[in-house]
Amino acid sequence: MGEVKLIATTQSLFCARIQWALKLKGVEYEFIEEDLRNKSPLLLESNPVYKKVPVLLHNGKSFPESLIILEYIDEVWKHNPLLPQDPSERALARFWAKFSDEKVIFGAFGACRTEGEQQEKAKEAALESLAFLEKQLEGKKFFGGEELGYLDLVVGWIPLWLGVMEEIGGIKLLEEERFPLLHEWSQNFHQIPLIKECLPPRDNLLSYFQASISYHRSLAAKKP
Incomplete structure (x- = not known):
């Protein structure tokens, strides 16, 4: 090929x-x-x-x-399909993937990089976005059903990257009691060997996000 x-x-x-x-x-x-x-x-x-x-x-x-x-x-590469075969399910997977990239990722980062009252507002918006993802897991092990699929890979940043952002930002978004399905999905996702193979060292991500969040907070502090 x-x-x-x-x-x-x-x-x-x-x-x-x-x-x-x-x-x-x-x-x-x-x-x-x-x-x-x-x-x-x-x-x-x-x-x-x-x-x-x-x-x-x-x-x-x-x-x-x-x-x-x-x-x-x-x-x-047609084998091991990522997107659903049903056209309506395929369209919905694309919708939630776009939603994740435009709302969930930047919403979570926004909540982690801000402080004070601004952080509380950003946190509320981030939690609302995560709640929409939670609903997509009802009755399923993965977003793709019983097997990994397209949307699982798109939101696969949550188990590691979100945890690192939360630690640096001093905030908690993915509470197990509030999001039990996302929490269980995260555990299942991280147990898959090929997923583990491509995860960067957590310390590297900590350094990366520490620099990024500190930079954004310093810019915010300079604003009149």
Whole structure:
């Protein structure tokens, strides 16, 4: 099927989902670690519009944006399908994936990087978004049913990345009593060997988010 390369960083939750998808499909690939502080000519050439990771290289073409890459992988390598076969379920999976990336991720980060009254407002919004995801797990082990699927990979950042953000931000969002289904799903997700293989060291994520959250808080403190 041609040589496969992934331009990515180990800290990025958007990159991790691509690694999980490739491993689920059994696709051999070369992982090219990118330094986002000194972006390589390969990244700038492969993704000249956004200049960010992940980027999948396959058959002489480059594919940016993680959700697009996931669908491309699913269409090229048909075995172990990620998206549901039913059109309505497939459309809903895409909807919740977009919701997760636009609302849940940035809502959670917003709650963790702010302080005081602003943090309380951001926390309320983040909890509301998580509640919508909780409902999608009713009666299911995974978002994809009994097996891992597209949406599981998209929200797969929650068990590790969210926990790190909570620790740095001094806030708790994913309470077991409030979100029992998400909590159980997180435990199941982390027990899967191929998922564990692509998880970055927690200490690395702590350092990464410590710098990011401190930077955003310092900017907020300078505002009049």
